[in-house]
Amino acid sequence: MSNLAFETPWALAGLLLMLIPWFRSGIQATSYSWLEMLPNDAVSQVLAILLRLIGMLAIAATVLGLSGLYLKEQKIERIGHGAHIVLLLDRSNSMDNTFAGKTPSGSEQSKSTAARHLLTEFVDHRQHDRIGIAEYSTSPLFVMPLTENKQAIHAAIDATSAAALAYTNISKGLSLGLSIFDQQPLTGSRIILLVSDGAAVIDPDSEVALRILFKQQQVRLYWLFLRTENSPGIFAEPEDSRDDNAQSMPERYLHLFFSSLNIPYQAYEAENPDAMQKAIADINRLEQLPLHYQESIPKKDLTGLCYEWLAVLLLFLLGLKLCEVRM
Incomplete structure (x- = not known):
């Protein structure tokens, strides 16, 4: 009963109108000169009580509706x-280019489009996950908190089809x-799935703060790194030691930073949609730990059910009325 409420x-x-049937049954009264001549009719007595009870229930169904x-x-x-x-998506300008680093033409897909299609499939295969979404470019953009609502998650992923923002x-x-x-x-597991085609230098203060947060x-x-064709990868090492710095190779140094966090970390380098799909499949396979979660059962309107019961009770009353014998 504690889960029931009223608009x-x-x-x-x-x-209070439910008391009316106990005082007015609706049965036509008939006069007799001598009541002792009438036989005891248990069936009629039961029907009389049943008639009153059904009348009370009909009134209750009407009021509850x-x-x-x-x-x-x-x-x-x-x-x-x-x-x-948490899906953390890069929304910089370069994500709107193809893996060849060009503006898409014809049947070519941009990196953001390929990521969007694969993430949609990834979500469809994760039946019990709670998924949140955030984006970033020059500034971060909160999209959705953790939720198990697949329809809302799909809508949020589709919304990333808007034009990229900046850096x-x-x-x-x-x-x-x-x-x-x-x-x-x-x-269960807590996961950040970073989808990006590049990186940037993280200043020392931000590194310290991120280390604390990750812990x-x-x-x-x-990290699903969408590598542009012929660009340095996150595992590349510089040929010239003078280029071995965060400004020249930000992806490499971001990978080194992630590797130093002392957390479970895995990087994937994808140069085309097929490589992306393999990386997503690997993540889907790895993260299947037992998970306790709360499923939301939405509010349910019961007025229709009340009126359905009212219709049934009224039909029953009508049937009893038609059975009445008139003298």
Whole structure:
């Protein structure tokens, strides 16, 4: 009963009308000169009581329908296999280019389009995950908190089809992605899936702050690096030692920074959509730990059910009325 509520609770005062059938049965009275001549009719007595009870229930169904009866939203604990995942998406200008570093033409896909299609498939295969989404370019952009609502997640991923924004500020993006885990229960795996085609220099103060956040949130990090054709990869080493610095090779140094965090970390380098698909499949296979999560059961309107019962009760009353014998 604690899960029931009413849109217009004042209408419940109409339940007092349920007393009417006990005083007025609706059965036509017939006079007899001597009642002792009538045999004892147990069936009629039962029907008389039943008639009153059905009348009370019909009034109750009418009043509950008018009061807007509904079942409150509920949370049910489920146990599945999955993770809490934050998709952190790069929205810099270069993501709107192809893997060849050109503007898409004809049937060519941009890196952002390929990522969007594969992430949609990834979400479809993750039945019990709670997924949040954040983006970053010059500034971070919060898109969606952790949720199990697949329809909302698909809509958020589709929204990334808008034009890219500007440059890459990955430190702010990571900070925002990590903050999505705040106030969330620590059950199953916590994952940040970073999808990016480049990197930027992280200043020392931001590095210190990120180290603390990664340790506090107990996060696993996957980096899906969408490498542009003929560009240096995250595992490349410079031929000239003078180029071995964060300004010249930001992707390499970001990878080194992630590797030094002492957290579970895996980097994938993809030069085409097929390589991306293999990386996504690998992540999908690895992250299948037991997960406790709360499933939301939305509010349910019960007024229609009340009126359905009212219709059935009225038909029953009509049937009893037609059975009445007139003298």
